Amino acid sequence: MIELCTQIFNKNVWNIIIPATLQTIYMTVTSTILTFFLGLIFGIAMFITNKDGLHPCVIFNRIFGAAINAILSLPSMIIIILVLPISKFIVGVSYGPKACIVALVVVCTPIFSRLVENSIVEVSKGKIEAAKAMGASNINIILKVLLPESLPALIRNFVVLTITLISTTAIAGSLGAGGLGEVAVRFGYNRFRTDILISVILVLLVLVECLQLLGTFISKRILKKRHLI
Amino acid sequence: MAVPFIEIKNISKKYKSHKQEFEILKNISLEIEKGDIFGIVGFSGAGKSTLIRCINRLETVTSGTIRIGKVEINKLSKKEMNLYRQKIGIIFQHFNLFDSRTVFGNVAFPLEVAKKKKKEINKKVTEILELVGIANKQNFYPEQLSGGQKQRVGIARALANTPDILLSDEATSALDPVTSLSVLDLLKDINKKLKLTIILITHSLDVIKYTCNNMAVLENGVIAEKGKVKDIFENPTSTTAKVFIKNNANLSVTYNRGNVI
Numbered sequence: 001m002i003e004l005c006t007q008i009f010n011k012n013v014w015n016i017i018i019p020a021t022l023q024t025i026y027m028t029v030t031s032t033i034l035t036f037f038l039g040l041i042f043g044i045a046m047f048i049t050n051k052d053g054l055h056p057c058v059i060f061n062r063i064f065g066a067a068i069n070a071i072l073s074l075p076s077m078i079i080i081i082l083v084l085p086i087s088k089f090i091v092g093v094s095y096g097p098k099a100c101i102v103a104l105v106v107v108c109t110p111i112f113s114r115l116v117e118n119s120i121v122e123v124s125k126g127k128i129e130a131a132k133a134m135g136a137s138n139i140n141i142i143l144k145v146l147l148p149e150s151l152p153a154l155i156r157n158f159v160v161l162t163i164t165l166i167s168t169t170a171i172a173g174s175l176g177a178g179g180l181g182e183v184a185v186r187f188g189y190n191r192f193r194t195d196i197l198i199s200v201i202l203v204l205l206v207l208v209e210c211l212q213l214l215g216t217f218i219s220k221r222i223l224k225k226r227h228l229i
Numbered sequence: 230m231a232v233p234f235i236e237i238k239n240i241s242k243k244y245k246s247h248k249q250e251f252e253i254l255k256n257i258s259l260e261i262e263k264g265d266i267f268g269i270v271g272f273s274g275a276g277k278s279t280l281i282r283c284i285n286r287l288e289t290v291t292s293g294t295i296r297i298g299k300v301e302i303n304k305l306s307k308k309e310m311n312l313y314r315q316k317i318g319i320i321f322q323h324f325n326l327f328d329s330r331t332v333f334g335n336v337a338f339p340l341e342v343a344k345k346k347k348k349e350i351n352k353k354v355t356e357i358l359e360l361v362g363i364a365n366k367q368n369f370y371p372e373q374l375s376g377g378q379k380q381r382v383g384i385a386r387a388l389a390n391t392p393d394i395l396l397s398d399e400a401t402s403a404l405d406p407v408t409s410l411s412v413l414d415l416l417k418d419i420n421k422k423l424k425l426t427i428i429l430i431t432h433s434l435d436v437i438k439y440t441c442n443n444m445a446v447l448e449n450g451v452i453a454e455k456g457k458v459k460d461i462f463e464n465p466t467s468t469t470a471k472v473f474i475k476n477n478a479n480l481s482v483t484y485n486r487g488n489v490i
Contacts, residue, residue, distance in 0.1 A: 135312060135339070137311055
């Protein structure tokens with residue numbers, strides 16, 4: 001046990017782990033930004049095109065909903081395998097971090113769309129009706145009512161998104177995208193380096209835990225400011 | 230006789246649900262004068278809320294016309310509709326304030342929607358908060374306020390764009406009798422000060438008796454009777470009014486000002 005500990009905190013191990021961590025952070029941050037905007041737009045679109053929504057468009061809603069469900073129902077590993085070759089057309093390469101980002105966005109946008117939709121569904125109908133009655137346009141209602149009112153829930157769900165992206169990055173990493181996932185598979189699995197495997201797990205745990213704490217903190221602060229808790 | 234300010238003519242509203250068609254409003258006609266406080270009373274499900282929502286077109290009528298001033302509201306385009314809605318305030322039973330905004334922010338909302346300048350918004354909001362008596366609470370969030378204070382914010386928000394009409398959708402139903410009275414007093418006060426036409430729906434005859442000049446009784450989507458409040462109270466003809474007034478004799482004790490409860 002002590003031996004393992006000394007191995008984990010060995011300089012050689014961290015020479016491998018630190019660059020991999022940076023790569024993971026790079027992939028996660030970039031794909032988080034992209035997924036955030038796409039998911040936000042799609043989530044709002046799903047909400048307002050609903051049958052009783054602000055701008056009902058049932059056909060769009062059905063087709064789009066079905067597409068989201070289709071991607072959600074596939075294991076992320078399979079989507080990544082499917083998307084990596086397609087990445088070549090979009091970013092020019094089918095391997096490495098860049099290609100991985102495309103795959104990550106495809107995997108996580110549907111998830112975040114649903115999370116956004118579920119967050120803004122919680123805004124009471126009465127508030128939307130009140131805004132409508134005051135002559136607010138749909139854009140006004142989205143920007144001034146739906147998003148601010150659901151902000152605490154949106155932040156919590158944003159954390160869920162980032163955590164999902166970190167773990168998906170690890171999966172993509174094992175498929176040749178680089179980052180912590182690749183290190184875990186290449187060293188930890190193929191070469192039986194338990195010390196490296198454990199170091200990877202430690203880094204992932206710390207990353208996720210910090211994010212979760214930060215997200216909960218911000219969300220709670222907003223709720224407290226509004227005196228909702 | 231002069232042309233009434235609000236003229237609701239033969240409107241009906243049908244609603245389809247589970248392949249069945251319901252007629253919530255049947256051939257309703259009402260005339261409301263400018264500056265009047267008009268009460269619409271009825272049991273739950275009589276169609277009161279639907280009727281009031283037709284006036285600001287949160288619901289569209291199936292047939293018939295609603296004319297306000299010179300505008301026939303069913304002919305307005307969506308854009309015109311939004312401009313028109315700025316001139317009709319509405320207050321709700323459950324207030325529907327925005328939790329993400331302070332009292333000030335809530336009242337500023339309709340002004341932001343109307344694209345007013347920041348300076349103008351500041352001036353107007355301060356002025357209205359003064360009028361409804363909660364100027365000292367402008368940096369509070371809705372959750373920090375009592376029911377009565379919340380409804381005052383609701384009223385302030387509804388008045389922000391100096392509307393011609395104020396719709397009140399059971400605005401005092403969620404409040405205790407004393408607070409109700411103070412809110413109704415405020416409505417009467419602004420009716421006088423701003424020469425505002427108020428349409429008030431309620432299931433309480435006490436509210437009507439205390440506040441309104443004219444009233445209509447809604448029964449299963451039909452107007453059972455309409456006229457001056459005094460006349461209907463003295464000589465009710467519809468069953469709803471009779472039931473209400475009979476029960477009212479016991480209830481009105483709580484509403485006698487000065488010796489509340």
